[in-house]
Amino acid sequence: QSVLTQPPSVSAAPGQKVTISCSGSSSNIGNNYVSWYQQLPGTAPKLLIYDNNKRPSGIPDRFSGSKSGTSATLGITGLQTGDEADYYCGTWDSSLNWVFGGGTKLTVL
Amino acid sequence: QVTLRESGPALVKPTQTLTLTCTFSGFSLSTSGMCVSWIRQPPGKALEWLARIDWDDDKYYSTSLKTRLTISKDTSKNQVVLTMTNMDPVDTATYYCARTRRGDGSGSYSFDYWGQGTLVTVSS
Numbered sequence: 490q491s492v493l494t495q496p497p498s499v500s501a502a503p504g505q506k507v508t509i510s511c512s513g514s515s516s517n518i519g520n521n522y523v524s525w526y527q528q529l530p531g532t533a534p535k536l537l538i539y540d541n542n543k544r545p546s547g548i549p550d551r552f553s554g555s556k557s558g559t560s561a562t563l564g565i566t567g568l569q570t571g572d573e574a575d576y577y578c579g580t581w582d583s584s585l586n587w588v589f590g591g592g593t594k595l596t597v598l
Numbered sequence: 599q600v601t602l603r604e605s606g607p608a609l610v611k612p613t614q615t616l617t618l619t620c621t622f623s624g625f626s627l628s629t630s631g632m633c634v635s636w637i638r639q640p641p642g643k644a645l646e647w648l649a650r651i652d653w654d655d656d657k658y659y660s661t662s663l664k665t666r667l668t669i670s671k672d673t674s675k676n677q678v679v680l681t682m683t684n685m686d687p688v689d690t691a692t693y694y695c696a697r698t699r700r701g702d703g704s705g706s707y708s709f710d711y712w713g714q715g716t717l718v719t720v721s722s
Binding site: 491520521522526528532534535539545577579580581584585586588589590591592 | 645650661705711
C-alpha cells in the first residue's frame with residue numbers, strides 16, 4: 490500500500506489530454522514539493538516534473554504539473570503513442586522517507 | 599554529462615548480504631545540495647525508495663528497511679555503496695541509483711538522473 494494514491498490506470502485517444510492525480514497528506518504533499526517520473530516499458534524512470542510544476546530541460550511543455558493542498562496532478566496534452574508508460578509521483582515525507590505513488594499506467598488508445 | 603551505473607551480483611542466496619555499488623560521473627558528491635539515492639522496483643510493481651546519502655554525509659533510510667540497510671560514499675572514487683543484510687526472495691527487484699538534487703525550497707528534492715538499474719534475484 491503506497492503512501493501516495495494514484496489511479497492504477499488512465500487512458501485517452503491520441504491528441505487528447507489526460508490528467509493523473511496523486512493524493513497524499515499534510516505530512517508529505519501538503520508541506521513538500523512533488524515530482525513526477527515517466528517509466529517507459531523496460532527502462533529506468535525519467536524525471537518529468539520537479540518542484541510541483543517545473544520541467545527539466547528537454548521535457549516538452551505538453552507535460553505540466555500542479556499542486557493544491559495535499560494533492561498533485563500531472564497533465565499531458567496532445568497525447569502520443571510514445572507517451573504510453575507508467576507514471577509515478579513522489580515527495581519527501583515528514584517521517585524523513587521519500588514516498589512514491591503506486592504508479593499509473595497510461596494507455597493511448 | 600551526468601551518468602550513473604549500478605553494479606553488483608545478479609543472484610544472491612537467502613540470508614546473504616547484498617552489496618551494490620553506484621559509480622557516477624558528471625557531478626561531485628562533495629558539492630552542496632548533491633545527494634544520491636537508491637530505489638528499487640520488484641518485477642511488475644511500483645518504485646520503492648531505500649536510502650539517500652547527502653554531500654555532507656547525512657544519511658536517510660526507509661523506515662521499514664532501516665535495520666537492514668547501510669549507505670556510504672567514497673567521494674574520491676565517485677561511488678556510493680548500499681548494503682542490505684538478510685536478503686529474502688521478496689527483495690528480488692531491479693535496484694536503481696539516482697542523483698538526488700536538492701532544490702531551493704525546503705523539502706525540494708528530485709531524482710534528476712537515474713542509472714539503468716541492476717536486477718537482483720534472491721533465490722537458493
